Amino acid sequence: MKLRTSPNGQAMPGPTQAFGKEAFEVIDHTEIRWLGNASLLINSRGTNxxxxxxxxxxxxxxxxxxxxKSKEIPQVDALLISHIDGDHLSFETLANIKDVTKSYHAPTYVADVMTEAGYPTSEHAVGASFDVADIRITTTPTIHNWQNEMTKPKYTFREWKVEEYVGYWMETSDGTIWLPSDSKLMSEHLEMPEPDVILFDFSDNEWHITYDGAVKLANTYPNAELICIHWGSVDAADWSTFNGNPADLLExxxxxxxxxxxxPGEKFVLPKKPNTP
Incomplete structure (x- = not known):
């Protein structure tokens, strides 16, 4: 585990591994790349x-x-948004990849906001499934409507509903990948089939999973690979949301x-299952 430390004491990943159009080409397996914070690219046999x-x-x-760079992305078969928070939805990035994005997917309310902004987005309820080429995707429940506790007008203009935030369960030819997304730990999270990979938020924050909750989730699925996300990217040493240390998990x-x-940019290859071509 190659970690660095920021001047403010935060755990940081190793140096960014830049990539280009080759990461989007047809391949004979499935690759996951963490792009920093909560951003991810999955290339499953050429479906991105x-x-x-x-x-x-x-x-x-x-x-x-x-x-x-977003303007260098050559192809997006589906863009998935889990919720509307500013560290998960960037209209600047969406504008830069609009011409190469085939479809947009998001939960209720978020889909409306994106559609009104010029990105025709399919709305998916919690538990709904849809297909992108040969990938089956199902939304999973979360609890992350923290805005209801805020007092600033930019949050209080509406009630933020639980169903406006989702995770994504992705079934590929090479295995299952689960993004629980930003969420408090829910009983439903402990009752899933065991995934092959968890895109793993371990933020010790009350509106995220908490560190103890992350350990409980990880140990419920003891064979799932854990790709750490939501850490080491934002310079915010006093924000528990962003300053987890993956080395702590090893204990x-x-x-x-x-x-x-x-x-950031480093690829993780899903091990091929037996009898997978």
């Missing part, structure tokens, strides 16, 4: 999913460089060799 991409206009200071999760603290 981009999840919560923030490659431009991040509204907080960053500790990392982006591994690719507490079963089979700690499955904890992966990737560098």
């Amino acid at each position: 999913l981009l999840i919560d991409p923030i490659l431009d206009g991040f509204d907080m200071p960053l500790l990392i460089d982006m591994p690719i 507490d999760v079963l089979n700690p060799e499955r904890v992966h603290a990737l560098a």
Whole structure:
């Protein structure tokens, strides 16, 4: 695990591994790339999913460089947004990839906001399934409507509903990938089939999973690979949302060799299942 430390004491990933159009080409397996914070690219045999991409206009200071410029992205088969928070939805990035994006997917309300902004977005209820080429995607429940506790007018103009935030369960030819997304730990999260990979938020924050909750989730699925996200990217040492340390997990999760603290842009290849061509 190659970690660095920021001047303010935050754990940081290794240096960014830049990539280009080759990451979007047809391949004979499935690759996952963490793009920093909560942004992800999944290439499953040439079908490309981009999840919560923030490659431009991040509204907080960053500790990392982006591994690719948004205007250099050649193809997006489906863009998935989990919720409306500013570290998950960037209209600047969406504008830069609009011409190469085939479809948009988001939960209720978020889909309306995106559609009104010029991005025709399919709305998906919690538990709904849809297909992108040969990938089956199902939304999973979350609890992350923290805005209801705020007092600033930019939050109080409406009631924020639980169903406006989702995770994504993705079934590929090479295995299952689960993004629980930003969420308090729910009983439903502990009753899933065991995924092959969890895109793992371990933020010790009351509107995220909390560290103890993250360990409980990880140990409920002791064979799932854990790709750490939502850490090491934002220069915010006093925000528990952003300053988790993947090395801490090595002490507490079963089979700690499955904890992966990737560098931004570094690829993780799903191991092929037996009898998979």
